[in-house]
Amino acid sequence: MEKTILRARVLTFHRAPFGLEDGVLKEGGAFTYLEDGGITLSGGHVTALGDFSTMETSGETSGAQVIDHRPHLILPGFIDTHIHYVQSQILASYAGSLLEWLETYTFLEEQKFASPDHAARISSCFFDELVRHGTTTAVAYGSVHAASVDAFFAEAERRNLRMICGKVMMDREAPDALRDTAQSSYDDSKSLIDRWHGRGRGLYAITPRFAITSTPAQLEAAGALLAAHPDCYLQTHLGENAEEIRYSQDLYPEAPDYTGIYEAFGLLGPRSLLGHCIHLTDREIGVLAETKSVAVFCPTSNLFLGSGLFDRAGLQAQGVRIGIATDVGGGTNFGLLRTLDEGYKVLQLRGERMDPFQSFHMATRGNAEALGLSDRVGSIAPGMEADLVVLDARATPAMALRMETVSTLAEELFLLQTMGDDRAVVETYGGGRPLKSGRTRP
Ligand SMILES: [Zn+2]
The missing domain is CATH 2.30.40.10 (Urease, subunit C, domain 1)
Known part of the structure; x- marks a missing residue:
């Protein structure tokens, strides 16, 4: 050889x-x-x-x-634990905060992925950017369309990269063209798992976007998928923005808090990646630690959307596992170098420090540990x-x-x-x- x-x-x-x-x-x-x-x-x-x-x-x-x-x-190679490949063309879109940004740009953009040709083209450009920035593994969100995930994995396979992706599940609070149903999201995710999980270097992430865009029936379907496929990942968003948290709790009044929604549907665990985790109560932090879920720090996105300052030291002190990520397109750069820089500044504003060895550990082995892949990458x-x-x-x-x-x-x-x-x-x-x-x- x-x-x-x-x-x-x-x-x-x-x-x-x-x-x-x-x-x-x-x-x-x-x-x-x-x-x-x-x-x-x-x-x-x-x-x-x-x-x-x-x-x-x-x-x-x-x-x-x-x-x-x-x-x-x-x-x-750098590892990115949270990135929306379908948002590659809406970086740097002028918006106030999360929900406005979703409605004004994201939900329009993601509709384009109904076209497999568009999905194939953006997948190719997306991987060019990852490679240009030194990223060799990423955990990506597709759009609601199963074909967006097919295009992603096909391109990952062509380049022989270890990649994780999932079809977004969303059956409410979104334009009609971006809504699936609890049943269709289960069926589509299941066939994507059968097609791509463990094929070559591909791994699947069950991907309910966040509590707002999923009915209880859909979160239940996501929980059933995860229970049936415990070696798949589960990715979603948590505790990013005050308005988002309030709205989630309005939609799930029986839950004690935002984390409690995911907890109730069996969505937390060692392979669960929760984007942002900025505004959490002590109870929520305790639940993340207990379930060994991963809180994903997305500094460029948190600064861009004015979401808030991630409390790395506080979460770590409570035993929460942590990853770092770009969160393109809320995030503003495809690379981990810019992300580490902004992460350092976010922590400075909290009076916390992250030394350069800790930074580069986080972008490589630390993120591999967060994904349970440190025996491979x-x-x-x-x-x-x-x-x-x-x-x-x-x-x-x-x-x-x-x-x-x-x-x-x-x-x-x-x-x-x-x-x-x-x-x-x-x-x-x-x-x-x-x-x-x-x-x-x-
Ligand atoms: Zn995100």
């Missing part, structure tokens, strides 16, 4: 860092950093990681194609799927100028997240193949 060795500086995390000092030098440190590393790729997987000079001495490099990415830095080690990003901290003149005064890895990472964007992504490897430089659009 063909063997490729990537030579570069390499950073990969083993667990969440406690702070800036929690590094490689100590036994059991949070990460491995190799100044002159070699990553051997074969059959779409990483087969070895080590010092390049040692690989040379031991003969590991003989017969291999060596790609020299020095002086750049290789990390595991999110770090660089033998046996892991070969999804990688190559980063250049001197990508722009301003970054190069700043790099003149940078002397530590932590400083370089912080510069990358604060000043970097898709220009800092030199290459993205998916399943061992370079996808950015060799990117082709059908």
Whole structure:
């Protein structure tokens, strides 16, 4: 089998860092950093990681194609735990807050996905953007149309990327053209699961949009699907905006709170990804921790829609699992670098800190753990799927100028997240193949 060795500086995390000092030098440190590393790729997987000079001495490099990415830095490919691929053309739409934004732009835009041709074209453009920004795994929302999800997975398969997606279930509080029914949403989701879940690198997420747009009968159908397919994900939105919370509770007056709605229909659990989780009561936080559900932090979206400031430290202190995500198109950028930057600023406004090691852990292994996929993606080690990003901290003149005064890895990472964007992504490897430089659009 063909063997490729990537030579570069390499950073990969083993667990969440406690702070800036929690590094490689100590036994059991949070990460491995190799100044002159070699990553051997074969059959779409990483087969070895080590010092390049040692690989040379031991003969590991003989017969291999060596790609020299020095002086750049290789990390595991970025993972995005919440993104609406069908909103790729409504980023930067001028709106006040969540419900206005949904009605004015989103619900019009998503109607276009009734056309399979449109879905195919946007899927292709969407994956181009992910690859351009170094993202190799994403958890995506389709539209209400099953064909939108077919188009997504077909494109993911063409590019051999590990992707998660689901058809939005919504049977009320939306235009007629975007409404399904409890029964049809069950049937469509079920056949999509049969078609795509576990096929190649695809995984399915059962996707009731949020409590407002689902009748109790539909949330019950979502709960039944999840019970029948416990290895699928469940994704929805929770506690994003005051008006949304009030309206949800009006529609479900018997629930003790917003989280209680999802709780009552069996939608919470270790594979449940809840976008936003900004405004939660102590009881709700306790329920998320108890059910091991994941609260997904979407900083660019939360700032853009003025939704509020995510309380990372508060949720973590209560034992809630956390992921980070772009939430395009409420979010304003396809990439994790811009997302980490805005995340840092949101936490600053709360008086919380997120150091650069914690940031890059979150965007890679942390998000893989949130998805229960850390045995396959999110770090660089033998046996892991070969999804990688190559980063250049001197990508722009301003970054190069700043790099003149940078002397530590932590400083370089912080510069990358604060000043970097898709220009800092030199290459993205998916399943061992370079996808950015060799990117082709059908
Ligand atoms: Zn969202």
